Amino acid sequence: MKFCKKYEEYMQEQKEKKNLPGVGFKKLKKILKKCRRRDHLPSRIASINQQHGNNCPRECAVCDGTFFPELQKEMEDVVGWFNENAQKLLELHLASSFKKCLTWFKGKTSHHLGLIQEGQDLVNYALINAVAIRKILKKYDKIHESSQGQAFKTQVQKRRIEILQSPWLCELMAFHINLKESQKESGAVLASPPSLFGGCSFIFDDGKPFLSCELSDSVKVDIDLTCSICLDTVFDPISLTCGHIYCYMCACSAASVNVVDGLKAADPSEKCPLCREVCVYKGAVHLDELSILLKRSCQEYWEERRKTERAERLQQAKEYWDYQCRSFTGI
Structure with missing residues (x-):
């Protein structure tokens, strides 16, 4: 299954449960299709385009006026939603017993399995949106034969609106390890608990401490x-x-x-x-x-x-x- 279809199905499924912001992957791809057609460009811009060897120059209103502003807004919405909900989940995990009882009384999940499942949902949401952003920027650079997509990625990383740089992802990684260690210490055995991360660990590499986690085959996060x-x-x-x-x-x-x-x-x-x-x-x-x-x-x-x-x-x-x-x- 192509990633675009997989992503659209995932977001549709999530929106049926709750109204989640996401990357308009299909819409952004349609914007890029316009950039493939050189005949839509004015002759002056096409001339500049040929001089620089790009399919689409900086003056392209389709890119500068639509693609990047749209993607940046969507990234901000995704990171904002993720941070807010990860914070709520972790505050519940660290809450007093009385507050957890109130949460349970209100019908919200507070037991370990429920917390892990909510954490898993948040991690999946962060990962699939991170992959969507990476793929759409890669497609941008391929169409334009440029590195503007990577430059944009570097810019948003400096502004800390890259979801894999969120401090709340670091907290979820620590939360996952803490839950496992708590279960070992208490001797509790949970039947088939959902896995929050794959290969998540606290390690010392050459005497330096790291939080390391493989989110997927192609995405790994190492925090010094x-x-x-x-x-x-x-x-x-x-x-x-x-x-x-x-x-x-x-x-x-x-x-x-x-x-x-x-x-x-x-x-x-x-x-x-x-x-x-x-x-x-x-x-x-x-x-x-x-x-x-x-x-x-x-x-x-x-x-x-x-x-x-x-x-x-x-x-x-x-x-x-x-x-x-x-x-x-x-x-």
């Missing part, structure tokens, strides 16, 4: 869990809006804020230490599932780091309140 500030395994990890992961206190230091005020108090002009993007601290995401995974997998390191950071946080809190008191009293 070394903080580029302290050069150690991330502790109390957070993901900035640019997608880079740091220790919480390291991020506070980079943003020039006190740990008491937190990252929300960071000045918008403060930059990510790696990519130098601005406005990346205020919307930072705490990676709670990843934190649980690291605590379980690196117990000695985690306990030592916890003691060190507790003393540092107390010192910063003392300095903060001393400063506030002096400012209030004028002494």
